Amino acid sequence: MFKRIRKFPAKLFLLILIITVVLLNPKIIAGFKNFTFGILTKPVKALSGVKIYFKRIKNLSEENLLLKQRVASLSIELARKKEISSENKRLRLLLDFKETLHYKTIISKVIARDSTDWRRAIIINKGTRDGIREHASSATAKGLIGTVVDAGPSSSKIMLITDPNSRVGVIIEPSRESGVLIGSPEGESRVIYLSLDAKIERGDKVLTCGFSAFFPKGLAIGRVREIGLEKTGLYKYAVVDPFEDMGKIEEVVCIDTD
Amino acid sequence: MYRHRLAVYITILLLFFVELILFDKLRIYGVRPEILLIATVFFGFHFGIARGIEIGALSGILKDVFSITTFGVNIFSFLLIGFLSGYLKDKLFKENFVTQALFSCFSVYIVCGFASAPVGAVLYKGLYTGIFAPFLFLVLTKIFGPKET
Numbered sequence: 001m002f003k004r005i006r007k008f009p010a011k012l013f014l015l016i017l018i019i020t021v022v023l024l025n026p027k028i029i030a031g032f033k034n035f036t037f038g039i040l041t042k043p044v045k046a047l048s049g050v051k052i053y054f055k056r057i058k059n060l061s062e063e064n065l066l067l068k069q070r071v072a073s074l075s076i077e078l079a080r081k082k083e084i085s086s087e088n089k090r091l092r093l094l095l096d097f098k099e100t101l102h103y104k105t106i107i108s109k110v111i112a113r114d115s116t117d118w119r120r121a122i123i124i125n126k127g128t129r130d131g132i133r134e135h136a137s138s139a140t141a142k143g144l145i146g147t148v149v150d151a152g153p154s155s156s157k158i159m160l161i162t163d164p165n166s167r168v169g170v171i172i173e174p175s176r177e178s179g180v181l182i183g184s185p186e187g188e189s190r191v192i193y194l195s196l197d198a199k200i201e202r203g204d205k206v207l208t209c210g211f212s213a214f215f216p217k218g219l220a221i222g223r224v225r226e227i228g229l230e231k232t233g234l235y236k237y238a239v240v241d242p243f244e245d246m247g248k249i250e251e252v253v254c255i256d257t258d
Numbered sequence: 259m260y261r262h263r264l265a266v267y268i269t270i271l272l273l274f275f276v277e278l279i280l281f282d283k284l285r286i287y288g289v290r291p292e293i294l295l296i297a298t299v300f301f302g303f304h305f306g307i308a309r310g311i312e313i314g315a316l317s318g319i320l321k322d323v324f325s326i327t328t329f330g331v332n333i334f335s336f337l338l339i340g341f342l343s344g345y346l347k348d349k350l351f352k353e354n355f356v357t358q359a360l361f362s363c364f365s366v367y368i369v370c371g372f373a374s375a376p377v378g379a380v381l382y383k384g385l386y387t388g389i390f391a392p393f394l395f396l397v398l399t400k401i402f403g404p405k406e407t
Contacts, residue, residue, distance in 0.1 A: 112278050115324040116332070117289045117383060118375035123324065149326050157326050165326075185376035187288070 087250075093141035094253055103216060104256040106131055110249055111155065118185055120163035122146075124252060127154045131256065135214045138252045142243040143220035144168070144208055148254060156254075160246050161221065162187045169212050170221060172198075172238065173205040181206065181221065181240065189222065194236040200227055206240050216257055266301065266402070270313060273297050273394075274320045289383040291390040294321060295369060296362050298336055299391070300398045302343025303352040314340025327373060335369040342368075355392040363388030 022028050091107070098105045108126035126132050128151050136148045138158045146166065150157040159166055161183055168181040170191055177198040179191040191206060204224040210217025222242040230237055273293045281290040294317035302310025318333030325332065343361065351357050366384040375383075 112324065113282055114326060115274075115278055115321045116327055116373060116375075117285075118370075118373060118379055119326050121326040159326050163326070185374075186378070 090141070090251055094251055097139070097141040098253055101216065101253075101255060104131065104258075106254045106256070107251060108132070108156075108254060109251055114157075118164075120146075120160040120166075120183060120187055120246060121149070122158050122160065122249060122252075124156050124158060124254075125154070126254070127152045127156050129153050132156050132254050133256060133258075136254045136256050137208075137215045137219070138254050139219060140244050140249060140252055143222065144215065145242070145244050145246065145249060145252060147214060158252065158254075161242060162189050162246050168215060168221070169209045170206050171209045172200055172224065173207060175199045175204070178209050178211075179238070187246070189240045189242055191224075191238040191240060192230070192235065194238060196229075196234075196236060198236055200224060200236070200238055202227065204238075206238075214257060216255060262402075266309075266313065267316065269398075269401070270294065270297060270316055270320070274317070278324060286386055287379070287382040289379050289386055291387040292362075292366050292369065292383065293390070293394065295336065295339060295365050296387060296391045296394045297398065298340045299343045299358075299362055299365055300395055301402075302340045302345075303347055303350070304399075304402065304404075305344070306347055307341055307344030310340030310342075310344030311337055312340070314338070331372055332369070335372040339365045339368060355395075358391045358395045359388040362391035 094107055098107065106126055108124040108130070110122045111125045112123040114121035114123075124132075124138075132148060132151050134148055134151050136151075137144060138146050138148060144161060146158045146160040146163070147168075148156050149159040161168055161181060163183040164185050166181070166183040169178065170181045171178045172191065172194075175198060177194055177200060179194045181189055181191050183189055194200065202224055206221040206224065208215040208217060208219040208221065220243055222240040224238045225241045226239040228237055228239075229235075277290060277293040281293065284290070298310065298314045298317050301313040314336040315333055318336035321332035321336065322329050343365075346361075350361070363384040366387045367380060370380040370383065
């Protein structure tokens, strides 16, 4: 037995002794714990950072997708609001214009244009059921645009003043010279049958003369852009720029002069 | 047979709306391609005189209903194009893009001749239709063309 004790290495005994002393000292233990904790937390932190990074990327991509969807829906909403606002502005103008007329008026929307490209006509969403009649004049807040040539029960066709078959009696302000406004295949309007001594200048205003039973008097049409002499040399003509852009009409007022 | 005819009629109706509404926003020099005319030529080329006349008449009715031109002008001119394309069914190499484009282009000039349309607009319309024709032929051939076995 003593031999076995004697065989126990002195170095090991010393080590156990030191460990015992160290374990009994709380300060040393705390220092050791802090040191070890400090070292071990570094990789944990790093790993946790990577995990958080990937989690954040996942969250960000989800958030990005949601935000993209939100942006898309808000863009659509904004476009719709802008369209409503623009329509509101146009309708307000039409309403103001409507109140200046002392006739029965019907506001309608343009739903299509003539199926051929050389006739200038629009199709509106109101017809005889709404009180629209053939030959009723049509205008926008800017001025006269045409006349109803075909009225169906729920839709009608309006021949624009730029159509080659359109004829409107007009006067030119301020000279009060009268003539006939006609359209052309190229979509141009011109006043014909103007007397040779007519004092007309560029920029003069063209208005309806009111001789016809279908067009109210004094409705604005456009301004004179160019003046010339007919090939026959018997009359002058004036090319007119309509106030309304005929390709961009969206709402019209049909005026019933009866 | 009736199902095929119904499909053709529905296609013509859809093409008409595409021309009237969608191509109204895709005008070049103020003109749109004559999609219904291309369709009439297609059906004439592939199914003969009778079907060409039938589709031409239907297309012409649709064009006339939505126009302020004298009713019947488009019916007559489209019907004539349907007849011509059906008559030339076996005389022309109809699968060739150039044939399709040229025939569609000249058809526009014939139709416009009846409507006393302005020369400038007709010229552009013919070209626009001619360029567009092979694409529509391709689509219509996929739907109504001969099936490979």
